[in-house]
Amino acid sequence: MKRVLLFIVLLLPLGFASYELFFLENVKDPIKYIYTITGATATVILFATITISLVKKWINLMKYRRMIGLYGFFYAFLHFLNFFILDAELEISFVIKETLDKPFIYLGMIAFFILIFMAITSTKKLYRKYNSLHKFVYLALVLITIHFIMAQKSLSILQFIYIIIILVIAYCKLIDQIVKKNKLS
Numbered sequence: 001m002k003r004v005l006l007f008i009v010l011l012l013p014l015g016f017a018s019y020e021l022f023f024l025e026n027v028k029d030p031i032k033y034i035y036t037i038t039g040a041t042a043t044v045i046l047f048a049t050i051t052i053s054l055v056k057k058w059i060n061l062m063k064y065r066r067m068i069g070l071y072g073f074f075y076a077f078l079h080f081l082n083f084f085i086l087d088a089e090l091e092i093s094f095v096i097k098e099t100l101d102k103p104f105i106y107l108g109m110i111a112f113f114i115l116i117f118m119a120i121t122s123t124k125k126l127y128r129k130y131n132s133l134h135k136f137v138y139l140a141l142v143l144i145t146i147h148f149i150m151a152q153k154s155l156s157i158l159q160f161i162y163i164i165i166i167l168v169i170a171y172c173k174l175i176d177q178i179v180k181k182n183k184l185s
């Protein structure tokens with residue numbers, strides 16, 4: 001039941017965006033709109049994924065962590081497809097030029113490659129072998145946060161609150177890691 005509920009909740013942003021884009025047809029700049037919906041959703045889901053272990057005493061979603069993380073990757077992949085198909089119109093030279101010219105794009109690209117690696121190695125068998133490398137998710141999240149801030153020309157109150165939440169999660173995660181390390185030594 002929980003799995004079905006999560007499945008529905010995680011697909012809501014996609015459903016909402018499709019409704020606005022194809023049914024209401026009220027979006028002025030679809031490419032920008034898709035960047036925002038997919039980018040923000042991927043970021044929220046990925047931060048939620050690293051928060052799962054912090055809140056497991058109260059809500060235990062550990063069983064679904066992989067599934068939730070893969071949804072984060074799915075939205076990041078849609079974000080990339082928006083760039084490659086709609087923005088670059090499948091032109092590799094445009095992709096290379098934008099990536100080399102704009103620092104926020106290459107930070108996004110590096111984060112995206114880390115996420116690809118994590119998605120591929122998230123199966124039980126590969127996770128056992130590569131689980132220490134999954135710590136790179138923190139590097140990806142730092143890059144994503146810088147990418148997100150750099151992509152904004154100016155920050156609205158909502159985006160500012162969003163960044164504060166990200167920083168609070170990062171801080172709690174850091175404290176949690178330090179406490180765990182001290183218990184082990």
Ligand code: HEM
Pocket residue numbers: 032035036037038039040042043046076079080083105108109110111112115144147148151152
């Ligand atoms: C694959 C490499 C990536 C490329 C080429 C890319 C490209 C872009 C571009 C062009 C924008 C600016 C859109 C605009 O406002 O005009 C943007 C914004 C954004 N991206 Fe990415 N991105 C990449 C990776 C990622 C990843 C991996 C994430 C998160 C998981 C992400 C999250 C965001 C967010 C949150 C924004 C701000 C959206 C807004 O305008 O409100 N990006 N990205």
